Amino acid sequence: MSTVKETIEVEVPLRKAYDQWTQFEEFPRFMEGVDEVRQLDDRHNHWTTSIGGVRREFDTEIVDQLADDRITWRSIGGDSEQRGSVRFERLDDTHTRVELTMDVQPSGVVEKGADALGVIDRRVKGDLRRFKDYVESAGDSGGWRGRIRPENPGTSL
Template structure:
């Protein structure tokens, strides 16, 4: 399993950065290789990715979510396994530090090769830079979900 960690400082208030990150269906706007994310309910998302010519679909489950602080998730089923957390730290009224940490177990040969060459690490770092550009250019979030999910909570729907 590989661990990828990247931190960016964005020039928006913490609630704006957090609110935008809860808009999972907007991820293709700044995440390379992510074709679609469909939010199934408050805890679950269905992802379609295409990386190195290999198309994958998988589901993720949010296991912990605290507004303006963190979102933690894991994959559910699928070939490639991952879990991660994104944390939001207020720097001042107009700046936020966003830290992403992911543990990735590549599934197929293409993913294992990409990981060995450091491509996954570079992609995540690029995604974080693109998130910074995306939210700073917009200046505000495209939406928000301010609910609280605790580990062990039953699934919830909108």
């Protein structure tokens, strides 16, 4: 499994950065290769991606979510194995640090080759830059402020 960790500072208050990230169906606006995200319920999303000519569909489950702090997820079903966490840190009234950590298990020759060449790292870095542009130009979106607790407390990323 490959681990990718990237951090970016955005020029918006903590609440706005967090709230915008909870708008999962908006991810295709700033995530390269993400065609669609459908939110199924508070915990589950269905993803459709096209990366390197390979189309994949899979579901993710949010395993830990605390407003203005973190969202942790894992893939379930499908043939894409991943887990990750995004954390939010208030720097001041108008700046927030966003830290994204992902563990990805590449499957297939194309994904393994892309991983070996650092494509996954570059893609995540680009996604965070595009999130920065998106969140800094977006109006207030509202957001989901609920709490999801891990079923097994020692399993967060």
